[in-house]
Amino acid sequence: MHKMPEQILLGHGSGGRLSQDLIKNIMLPAFQNQALAEMHDGARLTINGTKLAFTTDSYVVKPRFFPGGNIGKLAVCGTVNDLAVCGAQPLYLSAGFILEEGLSMAEFRQIVASMAEMAAAAGVEIVTGDTKVVEKGAVDGIYINTAGVGAMLPGVQIAANRVKPGQDIIVSGFLGDHAIAVMSERHGLTLPAQIVSDCAPLNKLIQKLLTEVPEIAMLRDPTRGGLATTLNEIAVDAGVGVMLDENLIPVRPEVQAVCALLGFDSLYLANEGKVIVFVEKELSEKVLTIMHQTETAGAACVVGTVTEKMSGQVVLKTKIGGLRLLDMLSGEQLPRIC
């Protein structure tokens, strides 16, 4: 294993290679336990016979308001989605606020209102919380942590080790909208068409999928690090290869244009309302039909397949027919995207 740097780098929060380093070299050895070692989007626990999922995320998005949402909306949707992709019905959230002295009360109210609205949309309750205020300059306006508890859906078994060669990989819609929306707002870019974050709660869609297609092997939401990083994690955990077809990957032309202009790769951009599904080929149509009936997943499609070869790796068949190895995100493309 390579040597850890002596200081925390922005990349340690990227969701990519350096984040993994931090988890594997510091967190796992210190906190060692089974639930953490599974390295899912949340822990799966059993308390007095009841099966639960438990997850947390802190949100530091900059700027805190962006096309399609704000930090409050993100804080509820992100944690709801992490519970959903564990195979759980999200039920209860906590909310921990760290506020900067001088933050406008009107903005704070608006952020809290968005949280309430998203909680209602997702059917969860925000039942406990905490507010700290720090002096001017000790936080950038507002950071929010949400943790969530959900009830595992009976009969569902979402696990990387159920990903097998031959399965299809489905993405629920256009990639990169969230990252580009936030980035454009941050830098005041004037784009030909406004790009809006995809931030949305996915739990109702996912619950419908898992009820009607309980055979689904694996789910994951491609947030920080994007599709490529998420698939790399799964390929390693499952001991399989992944073959993606660039022609099939849904990216809006306007997002592609911004990426081309600024040198971003849409496959590494964060999404906040998308899910990746691994399922046997013969069940793909069934999954897609369910997805296409919804607004959030109307553009869902198969983007690739699981292979036996190239275990632990993700390969992209490019538009011009070449093969490109997609590594995990190293460093950080866009800090503070969520």
Added chain:
Amino acid sequence: MHKMPEQILLGHGSGGRLSQDLIKNIMLPAFQNQALAEMHDGARLTINGTKLAFTTDSYVVKPRFFPGGNIGKLAVCGTVNDLAVCGAQPLYLSAGFILEEGLSMAEFRQIVASMAEMAAAAGVEIVTGDTKVVEKGAVDGIYINTAGVGAMLPGVQIAANRVKPGQDIIVSGFLGDHAIAVMSERHGLTLPAQIVSDCAPLNKLIQKLLTEVPEIAMLRDPTRGGLATTLNEIAVDAGVGVMLDENLIPVRPEVQAVCALLGFDSLYLANEGKVIVFVEKELSEKVLTIMHQTETAGAACVVGTVTEKMSGQVVLKTKIGGLRLLDMLSGEQLPRIC
């Protein structure tokens, strides 16, 4: 109700009057639900027949290392204690880190090691987490959020409405050590004797108390806002008065000396390893005997009683025999104490 200020003030994070304003005027109306409205240290929930407690706190203590602990130790003990005073056995914690680019990896390791050590001491597992890194200046080194899930102890009914006139109020030990230890470190004070934070997990003590004295009516840990603020909250919630005897309140002479010098009031100082117990007079001795057998509560004593008169108020019988009304903390004595 008075008008809310147009900006967030440091006092909104004090745990006192302004914190209550924020909760009552913004959070409760937005998130309205039963568990939140109970305003305990955590939410009490039932999922598929299993009774749980769920709580969260963010930790922003400054400086992050202080005599007797660091931000990591605090982040585990604080959330463990919040679950314990709900009447639950703490089981699982989440950890959400917000790190500043450039934070020393050695310091981060030390903080994580303290978390692991405290989790082991308390018998809980840190099962899920998240790490965000923000650019230099966007956070002061490291903030940590922990959320916790616990199993409610059977037969236990900790509730403000069980607090009744005639009951004794017990405090488990010396007040103010944590606040003065942090404050001294922050300002580089040279004190005649070093004061060490009382930060410690209380769950084993509390579980023993609740098992042997299930009649205990109410528990609360007097953190931000101190003993006076915590008792004010309970007095209002329970619709009773509280009469404290200054001669009985345990404060170390060296803490009292710093308070006298700097104008702090020990009754409003944060504690991180103390619990307040409300129990019928005839059971006080039993509670004290259990406490005195432990290291963390060796100095436990009765500090006052619940009264029928002065409902919703806390009155201190001073050393010279006068009566002083102790209001809830207004404003902020010591920001970033936890």
